[in-house]
Amino acid sequence: MTSDTARRAAEFVAFARAHSPLMRARLGPGEAVPLHEVPPLTKRELIEDQMLHPPLGTNLTRPPHLYVRVHQTSGTTGPPLKVPETAADWRWWGRGLARCFRAAGIGPGDRVALAFSFGPHVQFWAAVEGLRSVGAMALPLGGMTSLQRLQMIAALEATALMSTPSYALRLADVARREGLEAALATVRVVLCTGEPGGSLPTVRARIAETYGAACLDHAGLTEVGPFGLPCSHGGLHVDEDAFACEIVTEDLQPVAEGEQGELVLTPLERLGFPVPRYRTGDIVVATSETCPAGHRGRWLPGGIVGRADDMVVIRGMNVYPSAIEEAVRQVSPTGAFRITFYTEAGLDQIKLEVELGDAVALRRLQEAMRARLGLRVRVVPVAPGALPGSDGKARLVVDERVRGEGR
Numbered sequence: 001m002t003s004d005t006a007r008r009a010a011e012f013v014a015f016a017r018a019h020s021p022l023m024r025a026r027l028g029p030g031e032a033v034p035l036h037e038v039p040p041l042t043k044r045e046l047i048e049d050q051m052l053h054p055p056l057g058t059n060l061t062r063p064p065h066l067y068v069r070v071h072q073t074s075g076t077t078g079p080p081l082k083v084p085e086t087a088a089d090w091r092w093w094g095r096g097l098a099r100c101f102r103a104a105g106i107g108p109g110d111r112v113a114l115a116f117s118f119g120p121h122v123q124f125w126a127a128v129e130g131l132r133s134v135g136a137m138a139l140p141l142g143g144m145t146s147l148q149r150l151q152m153i154a155a156l157e158a159t160a161l162m163s164t165p166s167y168a169l170r171l172a173d174v175a176r177r178e179g180l181e182a183a184l185a186t187v188r189v190v191l192c193t194g195e196p197g198g199s200l201p202t203v204r205a206r207i208a209e210t211y212g213a214a215c216l217d218h219a220g221l222t223e224v225g226p227f228g229l230p231c232s233h234g235g236l237h238v239d240e241d242a243f244a245c246e247i248v249t250e251d252l253q254p255v256a257e258g259e260q261g262e263l264v265l266t267p268l269e270r271l272g273f274p275v276p277r278y279r280t281g282d283i284v285v286a287t288s289e290t291c292p293a294g295h296r297g298r299w300l301p302g303g304i305v306g307r308a309d310d311m312v313v314i315r316g317m318n319v320y321p322s323a324i325e326e327a328v329r330q331v332s333p334t335g336a337f338r339i340t341f342y343t344e345a346g347l348d349q350i351k352l353e354v355e356l357g358d359a360v361a362l363r364r365l366q367e368a369m370r371a372r373l374g375l376r377v378r379v380v381p382v383a384p385g386a387l388p389g390s391d392g393k394a395r396l397v398v399d400e401r402v403r404g405e406g407r
């Protein structure tokens with residue numbers, strides 16, 4: 001952390017303690033607290049605070065009427081968290097997304113298709129705000145079928161697409177089936193978000209090839225803001241102008257070079273709902289390498305490699321669903337799949353149901369799984385359309401393990 005970041009972090013912590021009842025309760029009275037002495041904050045703490053003090057909890061630094069928006073986390077691993085934004089914080093989100101779009105080479109004259117649902121999650125709205133900031137045109141494609149989206153992309157000659165990586169591949173599939181490949185010909189950048197795929201080399205290569213476009217990654221979280229800027233050499237840069245960044249082990253020590261750890265972020269300028277040292281749950285690899293282009297901000301060449309809350313321990317091995325996805329995508333670039341963790345005869349097992357072309361693909365996938373995970377995975381080919389499809393996160397993970405067994 002630079003001395004400038006340390007100074008800004010200390011001011012941020014002092015502000016949070018002075019104005020947020022939750023932060024005052026966590027940090028107590030007394031001397032100034034440097035950032036590294038602030039106990040890392042978890043989503044669970046914020047959710048518990050909201051359950052005790054509904055609807056928004058006590059982590060507010062302004063009177064309630066000064067909050068102009070509220071978004072909600074997806075709640076896949078518990079009740080959703082509501083995160084309110086002041087007008088100033090919402091402008092901050094817009095500036096963060098604007099840095100992301102500029103890093104992706106998107107600006108005035110671009111027409112950007114936003115293929116997300118238009119709901120309580122922040123992603124869609126923040127993207128609209130960011131495009132307004134850089135002077136590009138937003139094509140809001142919420143609440144549309146894939147076919148309707150393709151028609152809109154074709155009619156407006158969209159120059160960029162922002163979506164989850166799995167949806168980008170699915171949309172290209174629909175275009176092929178419907179004879180609308182030409183609809184995607186004007187797209188020169190696919191900006192991925194919402195899933196790790198945008199930094200997985202096989203997924204990235206497949207999207208770049210399918211679209212004849214650059215494939216870039218972006219990451220953000222409702223709780224902390226848009227922190228990951230796309231890198232043309234792959235992966236992400238942490239936006240260190242706006243965030244203090246740490247990568248830590250399970251017991252919150254700094255990780256060694258080349259090791260995996262959890263990303264802990266402090267958004268230094270977002271004051272309405274302060275989250276000093278927020279444990280994002282995003283797993284990244286720590287490297288001191290700089291990217292070949294010399295971009296600003298700490299480089300994460302592999303992007304987000306998994307979620308701490310996704311990680312499953314199977315027979316003593318740490319298994320991330322994104323590692324399984326990477327192996328699947330080597331063999332089945334667009335097929336839907338479902339991962340089930342279950343217990344059989346007292347041992348934890350992995351079942352992978354996947355849309356596959358043929359028996360050769362099945363054998364290649366079994367080999368890829370064994371090489372990547374070091375574990376045997378039961379692969380079950382399924383017919384196209386047999387698994388529930390999705391506009392958003394196509395990867396499905398089901399955990400049916402019997403508690404207390406198979407560890």
Ligand SMILES: [Zn+2]
Nearest residue numbers: 231291293295
């Ligand atoms: Zn870079």
